[in-house]
Amino acid sequence: MPKKSVPRPCACTSIKKLSRVLGRVYDAALATSPINVTQLAILRCIDRSKSQPLTHVAEELEMDRSSLYRALDPMVRDEWLKIAAGTDARSLTAVITHKGYRLLEDAGEQWEQVQTRVVERFGRRKWAAFVAEVDRLRGCANAPEEENL
Amino acid sequence: MPKKSVPRPCACTSIKKLSRVLGRVYDAALATSPINVTQLAILRCIDRSKSQPLTHVAEELEMDRSSLYRALDPMVRDEWLKIAAGTDARSLTAVITHKGYRLLEDAGEQWEQVQTRVVERFGRRKWAAFVAEVDRLRGCANAPEEENL
């Protein structure tokens, strides 16, 4: 029986390439704000996860905990948010400041423009289907390796 | 006429999340080699772009030139490749060493395993279609903004 060929191209490399392109385009669109697209995503996630421990935010964003903590540093420094005690004695939670909310609004408008432009070009209908496949691929990658079952 | 809603979720954030997951999974699969998936992609690209200027490699990978140069530093330090004069007096080119080729082989085997595992789960047929959409989205994002035509 002929051995199946390895499927190409590299899933990781393809997505990283796309990630770089989108990052540049979205950051360029947000350039009038001091915030970039990663920080916007974090801010939005914190807004959705009020009083949740930071670990929860990291999980939502599929980030390593330490990556999130490092990303928060400049945002705390610039007073977009502050760190407060959580429900636990060990956990902390992030709280968005007034400045942070203002940024969320301002950057949100810029984001809407670039997001609409990109997705309209791609096709709204196809976009919904594509996002579903993105999520499914994430699951395929994340699923534990079922070794010798 | 009702204004159309902004399509969600954020294209950039969705892809960055997927990128983080895939990066972790592929890097874990390559952990027995000293090379990570980004470096593997660069090495492969250099292999395909023999005697081309570094700028060309950066373009292929959708990377900023400076990002590529920085990424090459540890690879040159560890002697996976060396930098040689290009066809120009101004351009340089990267040359893979024996060590680099050995790594390309060793890591290639690990890569095949994780790539096959992830794509088989996703479905080979669907994978081909998905890759096409990834490329199309990249084009949609990269296309210049047609302002006031």
Next chain:
DNA sequence: GGCATAATGATGTGTATACATCATTTATAG
């Protein structure tokens, strides 16, 4: 040839991301 412009690299700075490791605190097993 001479000048303006492109291409190519190099470098300073700043954020993004992860892994390993350590300390503290909570939860769990016995």
Next chain:
DNA sequence: CTATAAATGATGTATACACATCATTATGCC
């Protein structure tokens, strides 16, 4: 209750990525 394990954060180190800027070397136009 105690010993162990798990959760949460903090930090050291390393790579990933981009923008702005500068120097050098082509290229094109006159």
